[in-house]
Amino acid sequence: MSSDPQPQCPAPRPEREHRASYPVLSTTARALAARCESRVNELARRMARDDFERLPGYAELPDDVKDVEVAATVRHGLRLFLRRVQEPRGRPGDYTLFRERAAQRAEEGMPLHTLLRSHSAAVYVLWQALRDEATDQESGALIELVDFLLRGHEAVIGAVTETYVAEQATLSAERSEHQRALVRGLLDGSLPPERAFEELGLEGPCLVVHLRLGLPPRDGAAITNVAGRRLVRRVQAAVDRDCGPGAVSLLDTDGGHVILTRRAGDQDDLRACEQLRAALRKFCGEDVRLAAVTADTAQDVPTAARTGRDIVRVARAGGRPPGLHLMDDVLLEYHLSQRDESSDRIVALLRPIEDRPDLVETLRVHLEQRQDRRSTARRLGLHPNTVDNRLARIAELTGLDIASPRGSALALAALLLRDSACDGG
Structure with a gap:
């Protein structure tokens, strides 16, 4: 995983996010939350370096990602919570950083469950900080803050999940299109074969x-x-x-x-x-x-x-x-079916029946059925006498004696070359 410039992600939706209705908290609850403001940096460092370490895959993150990106995201979340305690109505862009980080984690391959568990772990640490700060007389205020915290957590999880899934879909589409381009280039010869083979994992x-x-x-x-x-x-x-x-x-x-x-x-x-x-x-x-x-x-x-x-x-x-x-x-x-200088003359043998698709199909099926008139009749749903009449008409119009080895070979070649021309082959 890297700390390259953050990928593009879906724009935040301020018209929905900042108008969420949150209750106005009591003076006691606001005062309790305010006492935690001085601990924001300490809590952010603790989460980024200790509390998240138990999450699957988190330990493999580079140190600069933990100390810079993760810590900054945690600080943003803590300060957002504390600000909204004092100012319940949100502001446009409150969730922008969460969305940007979710898109980046998706690009880096962090599993969604690990990302969501990190947000839940942060909520738990914040709850612990509020609980430790509260006095016995502030139990009611503590309940208010926990209710407020869980409401906010639901909105954050929604924004993070939505962005992560959208980014994964975009990345998947890009990978799929890249693979299609490689296969297309390999098939039509527009890419060096060895390069396409290597990128596609073929041998x-x-x-x-x-x-x-x-x-x-x-x-x-x-x-x-x-x-x-x-x-x-x-x-x-x-x-x-x-x-x-x-x-x-x-x-x-x-x-x-x-x-x-x-x-x-x-x-x-x-x-x-x-x-x-x-x-x-x-x-x-x-x-x-x-x-x-x-x-x-x-x-x-x-x-x-x-x-x-x-x-x-x-x-x-x-x-x-x-x-x-x-x-x-x-x-x-x-x-x-391979074309050469004789192909047009062979195809021309069928020109007299070109406007009679029933005769062309009868000829095709009769050859495929090894010139068995009864099998041909069954395949076409006709009476054997009708097949005989059609075959006689084909011989009369084309001059081909399809009962002879030479005639049947010419008829088969004419059909194959005719269809090849129709298919652009």
């Missing part, structure tokens, strides 16, 4: 997982910002649970990438991918696809990410059912 070889949700809009409406953020949070929670704390990710409503360190020969990471898909199906539907590609070094990650994206695209275009896809699963389809 090679890694498994780069491309995730495609294929989530249809509900009731024909686009996913709203609120629903989108909620979806990404749920996906992220599933990734954290199934891929482990060492996994890093870059996700959006369409899916994204997950990168996790892989141990050679260990199949647990692939099982984690299967578990992740099973979890995502519960709130993303059946059309969840993953592709897993190994990157041996940090420099291989961008290529692995592109390959994973292409594997999912090819599997989908080839009519394979949703699931976890590996390169070996789509080896032929992947090869046929």
Whole structure:
């Protein structure tokens, strides 16, 4: 922990804090409190150096933090209490120092429970000082002061907790965005791979997982910002649970990438991918696809990410059912989908049926079902004779004999290249 310049924190709320209603205390109570004013510095030093030492984590604070920052905060709290005894109505900025310190402790990583216990311990020490100062005839005044002290403590705890939680949320968002920037830079090659790897805590070889949700809009409406953020949070929670704390990710409503360190020969990471898909199906539907590609070094990650994206695209275009896809699963389809000088001519083979999506889908499913007309009919919910009629129409319009090895290979290549062009691949 350090004593660097204090972080920005939410501005105090004087309109609420200084208008809090406190009772006017008796003359005896005010006189009793006034007798403690000379002990403020002594009590502050005692709390900062002795009374707080029993709190978890406090002993690890640097001496200058205890002697300067903590002691100053305690003195402020003591003097604030004693002033309000004489002047019950608060002033704007009464809680500003408490808020600033709460934000600083949040940035330094002090647990909230330790911070709140330090405030409660200070209240107890102040109560002891008032009790020791009171005479037998001032018991009523002592009760007044304790009631007043506890009321004030409630307001201070509220301000401290509110600021601490807000600062933690800000810091968490900043850390998350920084990690996203590192993953983005690693995937697109805009950052030095070794630097990104080191900051993300990754080691090679890694498994780069491309995730495609294929989530249809509900009731024909686009996913709203609120629903989108909620979806990404749920996906992220599933990734954290199934891929482990060492996994890093870059996700959006369409899916994204997950990168996790892989141990050679260990199949647990692939099982984690299967578990992740099973979890995502519960709130993303059946059309969840993953592709897993190994990157041996940090420099291989961008290529692995592109390959994973292409594997999912090819599997989908080839009519394979949703699931976890590996390169070996789509080896032929992947090869046929690579573009070269012949690609446009192959895609043009399907141009005669471009305006007939029913024929295109029938061709895709028929190839995926290994040209079994009955299986194709079941998948499409059609009569086998209807499938035969569509296949005959496809052959008539395109000139492709999909019953032959050459014809089916050309048709598959045309479908893959056509979908690649549609996806911008």
